[in-house]
Amino acid sequence: MVHPSATPEALAALAGLLATPRRAVVTAHTNPDADALGSSLAWAGVLRAMGHQVSVVLPDPAPANLRWMPGHERVVNHQEDKDAAEQAMAAAEIVFCLDFNRTDRLKDLEPAVRNVPLKVLIDHHRDPGTGYDVAFSDTSASSTCQMVHDVVTGLGKADLIDKNIATCLYAGLMTDSGSFRFPSTSPHTLRVAAAVMARGADPQQVYSAIMEDNSLDRLRLTGFALHERLQLHHGGEVAVIALSRADLERFNYVAGDTEGLVNQGLSVRGVRLSAFLAERKDMVKISLRSRGALPVNEFLSAHFQGGGHANAAGGRSSLSLEETVAGLMRELPAFLAAHPR
Numbered sequence: 001m002v003h004p005s006a007t008p009e010a011l012a013a014l015a016g017l018l019a020t021p022r023r024a025v026v027t028a029h030t031n032p033d034a035d036a037l038g039s040s041l042a043w044a045g046v047l048r049a050m051g052h053q054v055s056v057v058l059p060d061p062a063p064a065n066l067r068w069m070p071g072h073e074r075v076v077n078h079q080e081d082k083d084a085a086e087q088a089m090a091a092a093e094i095v096f097c098l099d100f101n102r103t104d105r106l107k108d109l110e111p112a113v114r115n116v117p118l119k120v121l122i123d124h125h126r127d128p129g130t131g132y133d134v135a136f137s138d139t140s141a142s143s144t145c146q147m148v149h150d151v152v153t154g155l156g157k158a159d160l161i162d163k164n165i166a167t168c169l170y171a172g173l174m175t176d177s178g179s180f181r182f183p184s185t186s187p188h189t190l191r192v193a194a195a196v197m198a199r200g201a202d203p204q205q206v207y208s209a210i211m212e213d214n215s216l217d218r219l220r221l222t223g224f225a226l227h228e229r230l231q232l233h234h235g236g237e238v239a240v241i242a243l244s245r246a247d248l249e250r251f252n253y254v255a256g257d258t259e260g261l262v263n264q265g266l267s268v269r270g271v272r273l274s275a276f277l278a279e280r281k282d283m284v285k286i287s288l289r290s291r292g293a294l295p296v297n298e299f300l301s302a303h304f305q306g307g308g309h310a311n312a313a314g315g316r317s318s319l320s321l322e323e324t325v326a327g328l329m330r331e332l333p334a335f336l337a338a339h340p341r
Contacts, residue, residue, distance in 0.1 A: 005138030029100035035172035063256025070164035145172030163200030170201035221251035239265030
């Protein structure tokens, strides 16, 4: 079950790099989601089973509802342990970059990654960066976890996928596919899900651990955002939720608490573009979701230093929250007009 994203040429090149034991690091983007963390932990587990010395180093901590994943206890994050993270990078012969297309998504970890001699990319976002010794890039893949499974299978190492690795892979498959309902869900996605279930992944356990693990503060923040901050624009076609730092602090915000809020806006009848903006210490984070042929990745790339998938993308702004919202409202009419229903 090897998907075209795992091309014979790339697989042969990777097999050559892994022919002898390596000191390796696996890394993923800042604010890791289940696909970033799951693919990293799964790939690290396979590499260890192949005899390599592996560290998983992330730019910052994973959200609380993902820390149950098998292998998370060994993860080092640069934000909380800079010295250990940079020492692991300095000792690495090869770094695997998973679930991001640009190294600036690594924040302060980026310089250390650039200094590792060998680099391998496994990612499903558009416009991947250059400078990799081997690159697996497939925008049609539902998730990086799907791609990791394809690469492992293409290397002839599927038998190394144990229950823990399968569980991590299923987590990313489930979440990045929207519980297998997003357009990126293909028959191959479902075959991969079936394969990791056969290896021990428990769908009910994974769903419950990720989706049914809310703090009281998070639930109250969600209610506040929907009741007090959700607004409709452009004749009901656009939903916008904008949360200030004061809003977040009021509900004792921790990373992951606003995950999925942008999808709530898209669930409103008649909405075809949902925007979620959250004010951080040094920027405003922007998430967009859309329906149909409305390429929000192109919009964010053009105006807000962003990118991603056609119907799900992220960006950022160095302006204030009010200025960012105003800029969004200023640019949206032309974008919507260029992509009518």
